[in-house]
Amino acid sequence: MKLLETEIYGxxxxxxxxxxxxxxxxxxxxxxxxxMCDGWLDAQxxxxxxxxxYRFDPANGRNTSGEGYKLFTYPVDIREDEIWVGLMSTNx
Numbered sequence: 001m002k003l004l005e006t007e008i009y010g011x012x013x014x015x016x017x018x019x020x021x022x023x024x025x026x027x028x029x030x031x032x033x034x035x036m037c038d039g040w041l042d043a044q045x046x047x048x049x050x051x052x053x054y055r056f057d058p059a060n061g062r063n064t065s066g067e068g069y070k071l072f073t074y075p076v077d078i079r080e081d082e083i084w085v086g087l088m089s090t091n092x
Contacts, residue, residue, distance in 0.1 A: 003036065024073065025047070045058070059073070
């Protein structure tokens, strides 16, 4: 499991492969704008923000450490050997 930041049509997106799933999420923390891919994954596979240690579920963006923020997530589709990311957030 590794966090990777990429840019799609000028928009910075974070990617995470966990098992057979690939998750796409906003590259910046919704709290203070830290780069989420500079963070890490905790033992439950949640993304931990590098600045304030807030934790987010990559599947739905839910803040699991209780601060009330939500990380935007994006739909992902695997087509042959390509990863397609829908740039409209799934949890506005």
